[in-house]
Amino acid sequence: MAVRRLEAAALDALFGALRRRGYTLVGPTLHDGAIVYDELDGADQLPIGWTEVQDAGHYRVVRRDDDARFGYTVGPYAWKRYLHPPALRLWRAERDAEGGFELLDDAHEVPRYAFVGVRPCDVAAIAIQDRVFMGGAHVDHDYQARRAGAFIVAVNCTEPGGTCFCASMDTGPKARAGYDLLLTEIVEPGRNGQRAEPVYLLEVGSERGEELLSELGGRPARDDEVAEGERRLAEAADKMGRTLDTHGLADALRRSLDNSRWDEPAARCLACGNCTLACPTCFCNTVEDTTDLTGAFAERTRRWDSCFTHDLSYIHGGPVRVSLKSRYRQWATHKLGTWMEQFGTSGCVGCGRCITWCPAAIDLTEEVAAIAASAQARATRRQARVAPSPETGKGVGDAATTR
Amino acid sequence: MAPLVSAVSRTADPFVRTGKRPTLAVWKFASCDGCQLTLLDCEDELLAVAGQVDVAYFLEASSATVEGPYDVSLVEGSITTAHDAKRIREIREMSGKLVTIGACATAGGIQALRNFAGPDGGPDVSAYAAAVYAHPEILDTLPTSTPISEHVFVDFELRGCPIDKHQLLEVVSATLAGRKPQIPNYSLCLECKRSGAVCVMVAHGQPCLGPATQAGCGAICPNFSRGCYGCFGPHEGPNMPALGDRFAELGVDADGWLRALRTYNAYAGPFRKEADHVERTRS
Amino acid sequence: MLQPPADRPFAPPPAVAAPDLDPMRTVPFRVAGLHVDNEDTFTLELTPPAGHELAPFKPGQFNMLYVFGVGEVPISISGDPDRPGVLVHTTREVGAVTQAMRGLRIGDAIGVRGPFGSSWPVEAAEGRDVVLIAGGIGLPPLRPALYHVLARRERYGRVMLLYGARTPEDMMFPDELAKWRAMFDLEVHVTVDRATGNWRGNVGVVTPLVKRAPIDPRRTVAMICGPEIMIRFACQELARRGVSPQDTYVSLERNMKCAVGLCGHCQVGGHLVCRDGPVFSYDQVERLLDQGEV
Numbered sequence: 001m002a003v004r005r006l007e008a009a010a011l012d013a014l015f016g017a018l019r020r021r022g023y024t025l026v027g028p029t030l031h032d033g034a035i036v037y038d039e040l041d042g043a044d045q046l047p048i049g050w051t052e053v054q055d056a057g058h059y060r061v062v063r064r065d066d067d068a069r070f071g072y073t074v075g076p077y078a079w080k081r082y083l084h085p086p087a088l089r090l091w092r093a094e095r096d097a098e099g100g101f102e103l104l105d106d107a108h109e110v111p112r113y114a115f116v117g118v119r120p121c122d123v124a125a126i127a128i129q130d131r132v133f134m135g136g137a138h139v140d141h142d143y144q145a146r147r148a149g150a151f152i153v154a155v156n157c158t159e160p161g162g163t164c165f166c167a168s169m170d171t172g173p174k175a176r177a178g179y180d181l182l183l184t185e186i187v188e189p190g191r192n193g194q195r196a197e198p199v200y201l202l203e204v205g206s207e208r209g210e211e212l213l214s215e216l217g218g219r220p221a222r223d224d225e226v227a228e229g230e231r232r233l234a235e236a237a238d239k240m241g242r243t244l245d246t247h248g249l250a251d252a253l254r255r256s257l258d259n260s261r262w263d264e265p266a267a268r269c270l271a272c273g274n275c276t277l278a279c280p281t282c283f284c285n286t287v288e289d290t291t292d293l294t295g296a297f298a299e300r301t302r303r304w305d306s307c308f309t310h311d312l313s314y315i316h317g318g319p320v321r322v323s324l325k326s327r328y329r330q331w332a333t334h335k336l337g338t339w340m341e342q343f344g345t346s347g348c349v350g351c352g353r354c355i356t357w358c359p360a361a362i363d364l365t366e367e368v369a370a371i372a373a374s375a376q377a378r379a380t381r382r383q384a385r386v387a388p389s390p391e392t393g394k395g396v397g398d399a400a401t402t403r
Numbered sequence: 404m405a406p407l408v409s410a411v412s413r414t415a416d417p418f419v420r421t422g423k424r425p426t427l428a429v430w431k432f433a434s435c436d437g438c439q440l441t442l443l444d445c446e447d448e449l450l451a452v453a454g455q456v457d458v459a460y461f462l463e464a465s466s467a468t469v470e471g472p473y474d475v476s477l478v479e480g481s482i483t484t485a486h487d488a489k490r491i492r493e494i495r496e497m498s499g500k501l502v503t504i505g506a507c508a509t510a511g512g513i514q515a516l517r518n519f520a521g522p523d524g525g526p527d528v529s530a531y532a533a534a535v536y537a538h539p540e541i542l543d544t545l546p547t548s549t550p551i552s553e554h555v556f557v558d559f560e561l562r563g564c565p566i567d568k569h570q571l572l573e574v575v576s577a578t579l580a581g582r583k584p585q586i587p588n589y590s591l592c593l594e595c596k597r598s599g600a601v602c603v604m605v606a607h608g609q610p611c612l613g614p615a616t617q618a619g620c621g622a623i624c625p626n627f628s629r630g631c632y633g634c635f636g637p638h639e640g641p642n643m644p645a646l647g648d649r650f651a652e653l654g655v656d657a658d659g660w661l662r663a664l665r666t667y668n669a670y671a672g673p674f675r676k677e678a679d680h681v682e683r684t685r686s
Numbered sequence: 687m688l689q690p691p692a693d694r695p696f697a698p699p700p701a702v703a704a705p706d707l708d709p710m711r712t713v714p715f716r717v718a719g720l721h722v723d724n725e726d727t728f729t730l731e732l733t734p735p736a737g738h739e740l741a742p743f744k745p746g747q748f749n750m751l752y753v754f755g756v757g758e759v760p761i762s763i764s765g766d767p768d769r770p771g772v773l774v775h776t777t778r779e780v781g782a783v784t785q786a787m788r789g790l791r792i793g794d795a796i797g798v799r800g801p802f803g804s805s806w807p808v809e810a811a812e813g814r815d816v817v818l819i820a821g822g823i824g825l826p827p828l829r830p831a832l833y834h835v836l837a838r839r840e841r842y843g844r845v846m847l848l849y850g851a852r853t854p855e856d857m858m859f860p861d862e863l864a865k866w867r868a869m870f871d872l873e874v875h876v877t878v879d880r881a882t883g884n885w886r887g888n889v890g891v892v893t894p895l896v897k898r899a900p901i902d903p904r905r906t907v908a909m910i911c912g913p914e915i916m917i918r919f920a921c922q923e924l925a926r927r928g929v930s931p932q933d934t935y936v937s938l939e940r941n942m943k944c945a946v947g948l949c950g951h952c953q954v955g956g957h958l959v960c961r962d963g964p965v966f967s968y969d970q971v972e973r974l975l976d977q978g979e980v
Binding site: 098133140141305333 | 714974
């Protein structure tokens with residue numbers, strides 16, 4: 001499918017076309033000093049001319065000198081809020097007179113969302129949650145229904161943020177798959193007090209996306225326009241605020257459970273769980289069984305949970321992961337290591353939310369790099385110890401018992 | 404193999420099974436009555452509560468009382484007099500389940516500030532008494548304000564200043580059904596993030612006790628762009644020194660950090676310990 | 687110019703979450719029997735509602751059992767996999783849910799989801815010696831494996847049960863234990879942490895039994911269930927005797943909420959215990975168990 005070029009006004013057409021198809025539109029908008037995702041009525045509610053500054057434990061919105069609609073990266077919340085809601089009633093049941101009970105709820109309708117402005121990292125995150133909730137023998141039915149109904153308008157990133165490292169995780173700054181429509185925003189800096197209007201390159205990723213095309217206007221993009229988009233994306237890949245060397249990382253983490261370097265993040269970690277709830281892939285949830293006052297009705301509610309709570313690993317007698325160190329280690333090793341064994345993919349997309357929204361300003365890329373470096377140093381020392389000594393021809397240490 | 408038997412009625416049987424309406428008593432100690440008011444504030448649910456339990460003793464609601472024993476006692480307030488210390492033991496004696504409600508009952512309340520008012524950081528009520536009362540000499544009070552759990556065994560502690568009405572209904576429902584109340588002990592941040600609020604600490608640079616505070620209020624303050632005041636007390640495992648460091652980075656000096664720690668839950672373990680540490684290292 | 691043709695009939699049906707196959711929905715079974723095994727353990731026999739066929743289970747698998755209004759917990763199946771129509775669970779009272787479970791009466795409903803998880807390698811063990819090692823409440827999850835093996839006794843070499851309990855009174859299934867001890871082709875060795883009454887048998891933990899048992903390491907498949915500390919020591923002792931970690935199987939216990947790999951509670955390193963376990967070969971989990979707090 002050829003790339004098309006759209007004017008900024010085409011966003012209004014896009015919103016209209018999606019609304020006419022019955023979608024509830026969700027996209028970025030300015031709220032309480034942050035760019036959050038919310039239900040939108042029109043494209044004029046996008047954060048036009050806004051961007052943000054992000055660093056560890058730090059986020060501020062600031063004005064741009066142009067009228068970019070997507071001139072920022074990702075905010076405090078991921079799209080999982082809409083696909084895997086923070087709280088969901090799973091069923092309700094009623095007690096009967098014979099000591100029995102019956103489940104009451106039947107099929108429930110879920111909203112059909114069109115997500116506008118999904119960044120490549122978040123497109124990848126949705127694909128990861130797809131594997132978690134739909135890739136195994138048992139499928140999360142609510143997620144499946146929400147996911148099947150969702151229309152995704154992705155937007156490539158030409159201006160990475162301060163905590164972004166999607167290039168390291170190979171999920172961006174250009175989305176490769178998993179969208180219905182894909183936009184690249186091209187905006188020139190304002191000149192002489194004139195704020196420039198952006199234009200868009202549009203790519204189609206699905207039949208559903210293609211079906212909308214005729215309503216969006218625009219024209220086929222010229223080769224030089226396509227090349228300009230590619231150039232900006234290539235440049236963006238080199239401008240990431242953070243980087244993470246993933247080479248051999250899962251393995252290094254596997255070998256580093258007893259590494260004392262975990263003490264450092266543990267000393268600063270507040271056990272607040274913000275990283276896990278801001279993360280676009282973290283999926284841990286709990287179920288709560290409750291009753292009403294009469295005891296005649298019971299219900300089960302699913303809620304977002306976090307590996308930083310004691311309850312998550314609680315078995316009679318107490319939690320398995322008591323120390324803060326073990327809980328931070330669980331989070332980091334799961335995200336970047338054992339996730340692979342569980343779901344065949346990394347759990348990290350490099351969106352940087354866990355870094356920005358950590359109130360203690362702990363930087364995952366920094367901590368994990370230090371652990372990996374320490375593991376590497378250990379491996380080197382071990383190798384030196386077991387190298388054959390010239391006298392005996394045998395190693396002086398036993399690699400198998402050196403942990 | 405043991406013969407088949409049908410289970411006999413057990414003491415652990417939930418009240419809903421026995422068909423008998425359990426009796427409920429509500430007790431007040433040193434407090435502002437705000438937590439009892441929360442029970443009255445249940446309005447819509449109050450009829451349902453009244454239908455399920457026999458409210459036998461609740462002076463805030465009715466002067467008509469029934470003598471104990473009571474199946475469930477809700478206790479508001481802290482112990483600040485010798486008479487109250489004796490009275491709570493009597494209440495414990497005649498209560499099946501004893502549930503403490505609110506920061507006063509679970510942590511000593513704002514009045515526990517006296518526990519650190521002495522020149523050595525120990526208990527001293529005289530300065531407060533002199534500041535508040537025209538004739539402090541007629542006061543008969545203990546030098547400390549202490550939570551109920553320092554005096555008698557408590558079956559369940561419900562936090563908050565004041566308590567949250569949904570949590571109160573959950574504790575009553577759970578007690579009637581014989582299950583564990585779904586009252587989380589984790590940090591307020593989980594609740595805050597679930598609610599969709601923007602983190603005031605990260606996005607506004609505001610100091611917030613949320614990362615050290617137990618969930619339960621629904622993250623009211625952050626949802627109004629204010630930092631958390633810690634009304635629900637410390638969560639299951641707060642890292643107080645680390646939060647103190649973050650407060651300092653946000654421009655809060657030692658006095659400010661001390662003030663943040665010493666409010667309604669000043670006497671609660673982790674808050675108290677951190678405040679003690681700040682005072683010791685400052686002088 | 688951007689208006690769609692007025693007659694565009696595009697209105698896909700609303701997305702619907704169908705409940706019929708939802709793994710989180712519990713099925714109300716009925717309590718058909720309740721045996722009090724000893725002071726704090728009991729066995730429930732459950733039958734499915736009319737029209738609901740009881741799914742077959744493999745030894746070592748578990749169900750999520752729900753007591754109305756109280757909550758849900760994972761509990762291993764302790765019954766005979768060859769006996770259709772009834773579901774048997776044995777457990778200990780350790781919390782509100784199991785306490786409420788013990789308070790159930792015959793005819794009462796109890797929610798069941800399952801069976802879930804991996805199983806003891808009873809088929810792979812054919813032609814080999816089978817050593818079952820149980821500690822305390824670890825015997826019920828192993829009982830289906832023993833039933834399976836005894837029903838096909840000729841397919842196995844030596845079969846041995848090593849069992850440790852806190853006291854003689856805490857022993858699970860005493861009548862059955864007596865029956866098993868009387869069988870000529872099943873070796874049963876029991877021990878108690880603390881002797882009471884007229885106990886004349888072994889005193890101490892299970893590990894010394896493992897040390898003394900007549901095990902041929904090359905022929906042995908071991909299956910172990912009990913407290914994690916007991917599992918570790920028993921596995922280490924088996925390894926010292928030369929039984930390979932690949933031939934040593936353990937059943938792990940972790941917090942579970944969904945039982946179908948969707949909630950994250952039961953992670954142990956790269957494993958989800960509900961999905962990849964509860965039965966693991968020891969080489970899969972040795973490093974993780976040794977580390978602690980994983």
